[in-house]
Amino acid sequence: MTEPTLNLSYLNKTPDQPGAAPTTPQPAPATPAKPRTKKTRTPPLDWAATHGPVSGAISATTGAAATALLGAATHMPPGWPLAVGAAGALGHGIGASIRRRLTGRTIGIRAASWLLAGSWTSWAVATGPLSWAAAGSLAALGVGIGAAASHAATHEEAVEEERLSAEARAAAAELDNKRTAIAREWDERIKRATGIAVRTFAVELWDNGCGYSIAAELPGGSATWTRIQAASRALAADARLPRGCTIHVEEGDVQGRVVLDIGTVNIMGRTELYPTGYEPLSILTGIPWGLLPNGDTVKVFLREACALILGPPGSGKSTFIDAIIAGFARCTDVLTFVVDFKGGAIGLPWVRPYLEALGLLQPVDGTTPAPKGTRPGVDWLASTPEEAVRMFRALIAINEARQQQYQDLMLRHDTTLLPVSADLPQIEVVIDEGAELLSANSFGDPAMKEAQALVKKIMRTTRAMGIRLVLTAVDGNVSAIGSTEVRKFSPVGAALTSGETSGNNLNKLFPRAKVDTSQLNEKGAGAIGQAGADGFPPTPFKGWKTSPRMVREAVLATSARRPTLDKVSADAAGEDYAQRWSPERAGWMWGASTNGTVHAGPAAAAPSTRPTSTSSNRPGLNLSYMRKQDAQDADALAAKLMEEIDKQFGTTTEPDRTTTAPGLNLSYKRNQQPAQPPAPPAKDDKEEIDPRRAFVRQLIQSAGPTGVETDDIWSALTAKYADGWDRTVVTTWLSKDIRLGLIHRPHKGRYVHGPKPLDEQPTVTDHPAPAPAAALPDGIDEDLLAQATELVVSTQFASQSMLQRKLRVGYLAAGQLMDLLEARGVIGPVGKDGTREVLRKPEN
Ligand SMILES: Nc1ncnc2c1ncn2[C@@H]1O[C@H](COP(=O)(O)OP(=O)(O)OP(=O)(O)O)[C@@H](O)[C@H]1O
Numbered sequence: 128m129t130e131p132t133l134n135l136s137y138l139n140k141t142p143d144q145p146g147a148a149p150t151t152p153q154p155a156p157a158t159p160a161k162p163r164t165k166k167t168r169t170p171p172l173d174w175a176a177t178h179g180p181v182s183g184a185i186s187a188t189t190g191a192a193a194t195a196l197l198g199a200a201t202h203m204p205p206g207w208p209l210a211v212g213a214a215g216a217l218g219h220g221i222g223a224s225i226r227r228r229l230t231g232r233t234i235g236i237r238a239a240s241w242l243l244a245g246s247w248t249s250w251a252v253a254t255g256p257l258s259w260a261a262a263g264s265l266a267a268l269g270v271g272i273g274a275a276a277s278h279a280a281t282h283e284e285a286v287e288e289e290r291l292s293a294e295a296r297a298a299a300a301e302l303d304n305k306r307t308a309i310a311r312e313w314d315e316r317i318k319r320a321t322g323i324a325v326r327t328f329a330v331e332l333w334d335n336g337c338g339y340s341i342a343a344e345l346p347g348g349s350a351t352w353t354r355i356q357a358a359s360r361a362l363a364a365d366a367r368l369p370r371g372c373t374i375h376v377e378e379g380d381v382q383g384r385v386v387l388d389i390g391t392v393n394i395m396g397r398t399e400l401y402p403t404g405y406e407p408l409s410i411l412t413g414i415p416w417g418l419l420p421n422g423d424t425v426k427v428f429l430r431e432a433c434a435l436i437l438g439p440p441g442s443g444k445s446t447f448i449d450a451i452i453a454g455f456a457r458c459t460d461v462l463t464f465v466v467d468f469k470g471g472a473i474g475l476p477w478v479r480p481y482l483e484a485l486g487l488l489q490p491v492d493g494t495t496p497a498p499k500g501t502r503p504g505v506d507w508l509a510s511t512p513e514e515a516v517r518m519f520r521a522l523i524a525i526n527e528a529r530q531q532q533y534q535d536l537m538l539r540h541d542t543t544l545l546p547v548s549a550d551l552p553q554i555e556v557v558i559d560e561g562a563e564l565l566s567a568n569s570f571g572d573p574a575m576k577e578a579q580a581l582v583k584k585i586m587r588t589t590r591a592m593g594i595r596l597v598l599t600a601v602d603g604n605v606s607a608i609g610s611t612e613v614r615k616f617s618p619v620g621a622a623l624t625s626g627e628t629s630g631n632n633l634n635k636l637f638p639r640a641k642v643d644t645s646q647l648n649e650k651g652a653g654a655i656g657q658a659g660a661d662g663f664p665p666t667p668f669k670g671w672k673t674s675p676r677m678v679r680e681a682v683l684a685t686s687a688r689r690p691t692l693d694k695v696s697a698d699a700a701g702e703d704y705a706q707r708w709s710p711e712r713a714g715w716m717w718g719a720s721t722n723g724t725v726h727a728g729p730a731a732a733a734p735s736t737r738p739t740s741t742s743s744n745r746p747g748l749n750l751s752y753m754r755k756q757d758a759q760d761a762d763a764l765a766a767k768l769m770e771e772i773d774k775q776f777g778t779t780t781e782p783d784r785t786t787t788a789p790g791l792n793l794s795y796k797r798n799q800q801p802a803q804p805p806a807p808p809a810k811d812d813k814e815e816i817d818p819r820r821a822f823v824r825q826l827i828q829s830a831g832p833t834g835v836e837t838d839d840i841w842s843a844l845t846a847k848y849a850d851g852w853d854r855t856v857v858t859t860w861l862s863k864d865i866r867l868g869l870i871h872r873p874h875k876g877r878y879v880h881g882p883k884p885l886d887e888q889p890t891v892t893d894h895p896a897p898a899p900a901a902a903l904p905d906g907i908d909e910d911l912l913a914q915a916t917e918l919v920v921s922t923q924f925a926s927q928s929m930l931q932r933k934l935r936v937g938y939l940a941a942g943q944l945m946d947l948l949e950a951r952g953v954i955g956p957v958g959k960d961g962t963r964e965v966l967r968k969p970e971n
Contacts, residue, residue: 335422438623477504512574519581521700528699562600834879
């Protein structure tokens with residue numbers, strides 16, 4: 128069979144980024160042995176040291192001359208050089224040449240050189256080297272040796288070439304035999320499985336030795352490549368491929384041809400570490416996200432595309448996100464913003480080296496210290512809906528400013544797309560469980576509602592101005608990803624398929640994809656595709672394994688070349704952007720190190736606009752509110768928290784703080800006398816409380832210790848606000864007020880002002896009977912509540928983010944679960960340090 132001529136360039140649609148493939152660290156070159164410096168007086172006796180023909184001849188003749196001179200002067204016995212020449216002819220000329228697989232001719236010439244040089248030297252020592260006869264014969268000897276050596280070298284080259292091409296011919300013939308066998312085998316197999324008689328005309332063996340691709344001609348008539356694609360599972364079974372190996376079928380370079388990628392070794396089961404080179408990349412030339420079965424990297428093109436990543440719990444989604452952020456960090460023209468409502472978990476490792484460089488966190492033993500000036504691996508990290516809203520508003524402002532102020536630039540480049548560069552970076556926003564964020568019921572939470580609206584707006588409007596999103600979701604149902612809009616704007620899709628128990632996430636991303644995901648069940652394995660001109664059809668891939676240490680390495684390796692936000696954008700984003708690392712907004716990231724130390728605030732890079740109350744002279748430092756042992760600061764903390772509450776939820780009747788013990792203590796509300804109408808919202812409050820909410824609070828407060836039945840609240844609202852009110856929204860307000868300790872629910876359907884007194888809290892035996900499932904908020908059932916109870920009781924720890932993570936529920940659902948747990952007496956109200964006590968103890 129001839130060499131394959133088909134252009135299999137389809138395989139290169141996602142070609143290797145230079146250096147993107149895993150680079151095996153090269154072993155450090157061994158320190159060269161120090162040359163011996165000991166001087167020797169022995170004459171040079173190696174006339175055939177490694178030289179070319181000319182230098183060898185010169186070296187041999189000058190060596191012989193020198194030896195003869197020295198030999199004559201020192202009365203060397205004349206037989207010695209001859210003996211050395213004979214030994215050299217045997218040892219070096221013959222032995223070494225045979226070892227180096229040189230030809231007989233070269234061996235003869237080398238041996239003769241030794242013997243001639245040895246003989247001449249012996250003769251010259253005996254007769255005296257300083258004569259015309261000696262000089263002339265030595266010159267003739269040199270020219271002779273040179274010519275012979277040159278001839279031998281030419282001959283050697285020709286022989287070597289001949290030998291190599293014979294070997295290559297043999298290898299090619301063997302390869303051809305192998306290819307021919309493969310071609311025949313697959314022609315027969317395809318006929319067996321589909322009835323189509325194809326003719327395989329090219330076979331390409333993959334460089335990684337894990338499979339091959341074949342290209343075949345269809346017979347015409349009704350035979351189409353899709354019929355072969357439909358039979359890919361049957362073909363894999365017929366070929367007895369190992370589990371985890373799939374056959375990927377595509378149309379060939381012209382219609383009527385088909386290409387099959389056939390994996391024969393399960394690379395999905397391997398652990399492939401993220402390549403450690405961290406070479407620079409660009410958003411314009413594609414970013415590698417993992418490995419194809421043939422070992423090539425799979426690259427995605429995100430300049431204009433959003434991406435949607437689906438991954439069930441445990442499938443390797445967090446690991447994959449690290450690889451995605453690593454790709455962005457390597458780009459010299461990308462800034463990454465991260466949103467993660469699970470305590471910012473996916474972004475924290477990317478920020479840590481920056482915080483260490485500022486002295487805000489201590490490096491962990493054994494890790495490379497982050498040098499001063501290390502920049503954060505992600506440029507903004509939001510862990511709450513409020514911070515996310517700031518980020519999203521900033522992005523909208525950046526979009527508008529870029530549109531207005533870069534008109535000339537775009538005209539110069541003759542493009543309607545912002546010419547992204549290191550000076551004008553693309554902003555990639557990675558939102559963990561972002562798809563769920565869009566579908567979460569906001570329950571009247573203004574921040575959540577705004578966040579949802581803004582994400583959709585960003586997705587729709589910011590493509591040209593270099594802002595794109597990467598959203599993740601646990602599954603791809605419309606209920607989970609909010610709307611089909613998300614999929615419409617996300618031509619890049621990746622479905623991690625390990626752990627898929629129901630449904631097929633890939634088909635939710637690419638409805639017509641024909642990848643056998645049942646074989647892709649290793650962690651980090653799945654299918655990936657990109658629709659559109661830049662794209663490639665859905666294909667199996669394996670994600671790289673990342674680790675916190677690798678993340679750290681990536682941050683340090685890329686810190687110096689990471690871009691900064693262009694001035695136009697930074698100005699447009701204003702304080703929301705400028706203060707993103709301020710203690711007030713980012714202090715949670717370094718609140719206390721692992722050893723419990725509270726550190727000083729951030730350096731000038733993260734200035735605070737607020738006046739500081741400490742004596743610190745570092746600009747912008749104000750972490751005093753964190754020093755809980757300091758009563759004054761605790762008061763400040765209490766005041767700050769109340770201010771936040773007021774800002775977010777409106778002003779309520781305030782306790783007399785002057786009578787409160789130092790420190791935050793919301794229990795003062797227990798002793799409060801009812802019937803005081805709530806104070807009107809302070810004039811300077813930016814966000815005024817919804818009058819309906821104020822009315823409900825007042826209603827509950829005025830009812831005193833007996834509280835109000837829910838039905839009475841509904842009737843009162845209907846009587847007062849005939850123009851409308853929403854029961855779900857009011858229920859959410861009530862739940863929030865419970866969490867804030869402003870009201871409590873002694874039993875289902877009744878609300879009482881103030882937090883639940885401890886002595887009234889139900890015991891394990893007297894907690895209220897579970898409410899019927901129908902009474903629970905949407906998305907929460909008794910089963911989930913029981914799981915939450917068990918989790919909290921067994922760990923004796925209650926936090927919204929823990930529930931969110933462990934039970935895999937959304938941010939809001941976790942908050943509702945906390946409320947329900949409180950209502951059922953499993954946990955107490957929010958304590959003064961922001962935590963909740965677990966009231967129910969484990970059974971044994
Ligand atoms: N590409 C990969 N190669 C090998 N192992 C991997 C890969 N990706 C993930 N894993 C392993 O799979 C396990 C789960 O990974 P990871 O935590 O990223 O999953 P997840 O989907 O985010 O899970 P969860 O939702 O529970 O946080 C980890 O032990 C991780 O080391």
